[in-house]
Amino acid sequence: MTDLQATNPLFPIFVKLHNLNLLLVGGGYVALEKLGALLANSPQANIKLVAQEISADVLNILQLHNIPYTERAFEPGDLNGMDLAIVAINDSDISSRIASICKEKRVLTNVADKPDLCDFYLGSIVQKGNLKIAISTNGKSPTIAKRIKEVLNETIPDEMDDLLNNMQRIRDGLKGDFNDKVKRLNDITSVMSVKRKKTSAFRKLIYLLSFIIAIAFLILAGYYILLAVS
Structure with missing residues (x-):
């Protein structure tokens, strides 16, 4: 069996924070950083903040995004109805105490700069x-x-989103059973399977150019396929 100490045993998932309730504990620069990451990736996230002191920068974000907050010390009752918690305070003892309460209430927790106390990380x-x-x-x-x-x-080129949108249209327009569709999509995207070795910066540039050309080819090919199946 693989030694977990020598590998990364974390299982990556993408969470719909707009369907969950998240408690953020802290109102300083660490909380500001966490808020920025959360809102950049999930603008509609359901966040509630509690902190004994809330900085002006954090308060501006809370008010801008209509995020409910309470300016007082954390209380165990703050975890009622919460699915996730992020502890973003610069006090190891208090952070550990809050993490223990979260575990008792079975609330998944991230504690800033304390990997051993975390149930999940913010990558x-x-x-x-x-x-x-x-x-x-x-x-x-x-x-x-x-x-x-x-x-x-x-x-990764900015045109990647055009490629994704085009591939969705191709997938929706393909005929046949599941296996036929998978084979057709594999054939279409095989141009992106460019193998490369660890080489010089020049070869990395060549790879990047090849990747961009592959995307352009897929976009054009997709439109022709859509016309053919329509």
């Missing part, structure tokens, strides 16, 4: 329209995750 996110990629280092190095995010943001 770095790459987004190009409908394409969203989450990056995890199993809590070992958020900085590395950030650098990988920068590389992917630069590498």
Whole structure:
């Protein structure tokens, strides 16, 4: 059996925060960072904030997005009806106490800068329209995750969303059973299966150009296929 200490055992999921209730504990710079990440990825997320002190920057965001908040210390009753909790305060003892209460109430919890207390992590996110990629280092190095995010943001063309929209139209227009559709879609997208070795910056540039050309080809091919099946 694989040694879990040598691998990343986390199971990645994409959560519909607009269908869940999330409690954010904290009102300082850590909470500001978490709020930014949450709203950037889930603008309609159901968030409630509680903090003994709320900074002006956090308060501006709360009021801008009509997020309910309470300016006082955390109380166990704040977890009633909550599905998730993010503890974003700069106090290890209080964070640990809140995490313990969350576990007692079976509320999944993320504690800032305390991987051992977390049930889930907030990874770095790459987004190009409908394409969203989450990056995890199993809590070992958020900085590395950030650098990988920068590389992917630069590498994946902005036209990726056009490709996704076009592929959806192709999929909806294809005839036949499930297996036929899968085979046809595999044939169409096979142009993107470009194998490359770890080489120089020049070859990386060639790969990027090939990727862009592949996307352009798929967009054009998609329109011709749609015309053929319509």
